[in-house]
Amino acid sequence: MKTKKAHLDLQQYGMFVALIAIFLIFNVATGGNNATPVNMNNLVMQNGYVVILATGMLLCVLTGNIDLGVGSIVAVTGAVAAILVVDKGASIPVAFLVALLIGLASGAFVGFFVAYIGIPPFVVTLATMLMGRGLTYTLLQAQTKGPLPENFNKIGAGFLPKIGANLDILCLVVAAAATVLLVFSELNDIRTKKKYGFETIPVWQSAVKVIVIAAIIWFFFIKLAQYNGIPMILVLMFVIVAIYHFITSKTVAGRQIYALGGNAKAARLSGINTKRVFFWVYTNMGFLAAVAGIVLAARNASATPKAGDGFEMDAIASCYIGGAAAAGGVGTIIGAVVGAFIMGILNNGMSLMGWSTDIQKIVKGLVLLGAVTFDIVSNRRKGN
Amino acid sequence: MPDIILEMNHITKAFSGVKALDDVNLKVEKGTIHALCGENGAGKSTLMNVLSGVYPFGTYEGDIIYKGEKCEFHKIKDSEDKGIVIIHQELALSPYLSIAENVFMGNEQTDIKGVINWRKTRSAAKEILAEVGLEGENVDTPVNKLGVGKQQLIEIAKAMTKNVELLILDEPTAALNDEESAHLLEIMLNLKKKGVTCIMISHKLNEIEYVADEITIIRDGKTIETLNKKTDEFTEDRIIKGMVGRELTNRYPLREGPDYNIGEVILEVKDWNVFHPDDPTRQVIKNVNFNVRAGEVVGFAGLMGAGRTELAMSIFGREYGQHITGSIKMHGKPVKIHKVSDAIANKIAYTSEDRKTYGLVLIDDVKHNMTMAALKQSFSNHGIVNANEEILKAEEYKKKINVKANSVNQVVSSLSGGNQQKVVLAKWMLAQPDVLILDEPTRGIDVGAKYEIYEAINDLAKMGKAIIVISSEMPEIIGTCDRAYVINEGEICGELGKEDITQERIMEYIMAHGRKGGNE
Known part of the structure; x- marks a missing residue:
């Protein structure tokens, strides 16, 4: 076999390309309205909780399953936090803590039935979806609970303090730091590959990749700098995505999830406690649903019985659009995040164009189907 | 002149260059029980799959002459239409459906097309059950409530609804106890009286000695000999000699x-x-x-x-x-x-006989599969994977046991069976058992x-x-x-x-x- 030079796997970045393409299409269609500083800020604010849910959902999808109950858990935890603060006069940290514990408990509840009783996750989470929604309506007596105090709302609607008058300096610092980090990690990657004698992609391709990503980062942060600076939720999102990216790609626990999803029997016979993995994947999903619940309540400055309705579908769709396989074992956190933003840009762009939510659903459905079809067909052509 | 129902002449079948069958000949007389003997992997099941159309015409060489007519079976349905039915070792019953439904599966009793006549289904099922010695069974019982022995008989009943003339049984008694086996053998002798021809693959030589009229022995994809009950020595020792007599070099x-x-x-x-x-x-x-x-x-x-x-x-x-x-x-x-x-x-380490189901994550690469069992012990610090060490060890074992892969990043599903097996072996060697x-x-x-x-x-x-x-x-x-x-x-x-x-x-x-x- 002749030695072949590696090339940048475009398919690996296909989702990024699609993200940019969709953004540009709407940019033309809305006459540039989707690239205004306000709207860029909205994109982050509106999609924060979907991104958070998608990171948790990706772990479920990696096992070859989904969690239908997250939308309801978002509602329950948001409602509990709101009731504690508004009605019971609890302090905000206490309310957050209780909401997170409830999320953990509901996740452990699902995990217990899935892992130790052996009920299919689809069934268990369908049950928690119904129970959670019913519980929310009962707790809130079908009323909206609000308004929530300003300190509560910061987590969903607040910003990091702005430095400078017009253009936020902090944004620029972050963008600069990200660029340095990006270049450094690419160089490091090339060095390791060379050290182990692996094929490296041509330098110009590396350069193009870095330049494109850096351009997106600068574009994004300059827009944010022109508005109110860095939203709190962006920080939270970044931290969560970074943690879960690390877990899935660098830890034993993460590897065990992939092994389980790829072949549960082989994983078991390799000494992996598959039940425990299942349990923690679903417990974790409950926890992240609670985080999303708090963020959503904070952004709306209130808890509503219908909160989080359909979020589970957005999170699941994000994972699939981001290249995760429905059969399990394939997918990345970054992919799920990109998937979530593709959905977000679609939503946002169509809203800006004044399309009704009914039409938006049709388009979202088609995009989901199209993305997965593209993925499967192009994989088949490659012969794996 | 004996009445020959089936002749398979010069059958050769290769799988990616390896000959599983090499010029195999089989002659089966009508109304007899013909046994196929040979070691595991000798080619018995492959031969029967050629006959029943599992491997369609054109994927093998040689002729099948059935009832004096040259046949080209392209799918299983083609051979079934001619009255050739094969019952595989793994039973093809739908566990939650009733006996009657299973007996007529794919052959439903209808008056109007597509609408099942349940009265007819039940009564016809009852009649057929009697023929296989299951008179007492309620035809509405789900088949998973029956033992394996009775399930095997349901398979035969199912074959009979298809007007079977040549019945092929692959290891019919492998999963049965002695009583059930004896019953099944009696049923086979009964069918023989009714003029049904049977080909039986079995390892149980005492059973073969008891029911078979003729035995064809296959070894390494070749026909070795055919023994006849009337003319040849017909003992277990004689059969074993035919089955195993090979030189090892x-x-x-x-x-x-x-x-x-x-x-x-x-x-x-x-x-x-x-x-x-x-x-x-x-x-x-x-x-x-x-x-x-x-x-x-x-x-x-x-x-x-x-x-x-x-x-x-x-x-x-x-x-x-x-x-x-x-x-x-x-x-x-x-x-x-x-x-x-x-x-x-x-x-202690164990490598499964079924590497694809129990041994490998096929969608993952060589290195991840190799380190799967030892990841926690040998390739991580406080739960964080040491990816460099992982690559080095995988490279080392790839060389050591000669895994033919482009790199340790190659996905294992694209490796050949032998190389997949080496990956499994490396996985357990890395666990240092x-x-x-x-x-x-x-x-x-x-x-x-x-x-x-x-x-x-x-x-x-x-x-x-x-x-x-x-x-x-x-x-x-x-x-x-x-x-x-x-x-x-x-x-x-x-x-x-x-x-x-x-x-x-x-x-x-x-x-x-x-x-x-x-x-x-």
């Missing part, structure tokens, strides 16, 4: 010299009893005792379904069975093994890769590991093992030292044990 690397030493007992299993995971009354492993020494390769010989895999998996973290009793000692000390991670911690249980380590892989696996086994022995080789290929047991246990129906029925391991001795033990079981 250097297919196994030698394990001799000062580097190879057999030392202390490493693994000792005593009074091991295991019950079936779904049926607590069925004992699968009965009072098994065995041991393996350092540097020793011990074979578990026996036929398919003898309980060897079940024995291994029940020891390996209780992955098979329930109500397991008995004791395991490692290096003379009793150990408690409740789950796979306990087994790994006690330095003292005992390796290798279940059918060379199943379905080519001769060259087999040799390399045997060399790897020798290397492990040299390092003082205790190795158990489970194999249905007797030459493999003979060629690789220092000692062998013969296992039949969940019991150890014999132990053979290096010089005594021969195919004849193994078969004798199995036959003797089978007869003893029959008398009880």
Whole structure:
């Protein structure tokens, strides 16, 4: 076999390309309205909780399953936090803590039935979806609970303090730091590959990749700098995505999830406690649903019985659009995040164009189907 | 002039260049029971799959002449239309449907097209059940409520609704107890009286001796001979001679010299009893005792379904069975093994006979598969994977046992069977066990890769590991093992030292044990 030079796997970045393409299409269609500083800020604010849910959902999808109950858990935890603060006069940290514990408990509840009783996750989470929604309506007596105090709302609607008058300096610092980090990690990657004698992609391709990503980062942060600076939720999102990216790609626990999803029997016979993995994947999903619940309540400055309705579908769709396989074992956190933003840009762009939510659903459905079809067909052509 | 119903002439069938059948000839007389004998992998099932159209016309060479007419079957339906029905070892019944529904599956009783006539279905099912000796059964019973023996009879009933003239049974009694087997054989003799011709594949030579009129022996994809009950000697010994009479020429690397030493007992299993995971009354492993020494390769010989895999998996973290009793000692000390991670911690490794289902994550790459069992112990710090170390070790083992892959990043599903097996072996070598249980380590892989696996086994022995080789290929047991246990129906029925391991001795033990079981 002749030695072949590696090339940048475009398919690996296909989702990024699609993200940019969709953004540009709407940019033309809305006459540039989707690239205004306000709207860029909205994109982050509106999609924060979907991104958070998608990171948790990706772990479920990696096992070859989904969690239908997250939308309801978002509602329950948001409602509990709101009731504690508004009605019971609890302090905000206490309310957050209780909401997170409830999320953990509901996740452990699902995990217990899935892992130790052996009920299919689809069934268990369908049950928690119904129970959670019913519980929310009962707790809130079908009323909206609000308004929530300003300190509560910061987590969903607040910003990091702005430095400078017009253009936020902090944004620029972050963008600069990200660029340095990006270049450094690419160089490091090339060095390791060379050290182990692996094929490296041509330098110009590396350069193009870095330049494109850096351009997106600068574009994004300059827009944010022109508005109110860095939203709190962006920080939270970044931290969560970074943690879960690390877990899935660098830890034993993460590897065990992939092994389980790829072949549960082989994983078991390799000494992996598959039940425990299942349990923690679903417990974790409950926890992240609670985080999303708090963020959503904070952004709306209130808890509503219908909160989080359909979020589970957005999170699941994000994972699939981001290249995760429905059969399990394939997918990345970054992919799920990109998937979530593709959905977000679609939503946002169509809203800006004044399309009704009914039409938006049709388009979202088609995009989901199209993305997965593209993925499967192009994989088949490659012969794996 | 005998009335020949089926002639298969010069059948040759190759799988990616390897000939599974090489100029095979088979002649079956109408109204007789014809047995096909041969070792596992000799080509019996392949021949029957050619006949029934599983391998369509054009994918093999040679002619099939059925009832004097040359046939070209492109799919199973084609052969069924002519009255040829095959009943596979794995039953094709739908477990939650009733007996009547199963009997007429794919052949539903209707008046109006597409609408089932239940009255007709039930009464017709009743009639057919009587023919296979199941008069007493309620036709509305779901088939999963029946034992395997009765399910086998339902399969035959199903074949009869298709106006079967030539019935092929692949290991029909493998999963049955003696009483059920005897009943099935009677049913076969009954069918013969009614003019149905049977071809039967079986390892149970005493049964063949009893029911068959003619026997064709296949070895290594070639027809060796056909014996006739009336004219030839028709004994088990005679059949065994035909089945195993092959010369062995250097297919196994030698394990001799000062580097190879057999030392202390490493693994000792005593009074091991295991019950079936779904049926607590069925004992699968009965009072098994065995041991393996350092540097020793011990074979578990026996036929398919003898309980060897079940024995291994029940020891390996209780992955098979329930109500397991008995004791395991490692290096003379009793150990408690409740789950796979306990087994790994006690330095026991097991490679499955089915590498694709139980051994590999096919969508993942070579390095991740290799490190899967040892990830926590050897390739991580505080739960964080040391990816560099992982790549280095994977590269090392790739070279060591010659895994033919472009790199350790290649996805294992794209490797050949032999190389996949090497990845599995590397996975367990990386877990640094003292005992390796290798279940059918060379199943379905080519001769060259087999040799390399045997060399790897020798290397492990040299390092003082205790190795158990489970194999249905007797030459493999003979060629690789220092000692062998013969296992039949969940019991150890014999132990053979290096010089005594021969195919004849193994078969004798199995036959003797089978007869003893029959008398009880």
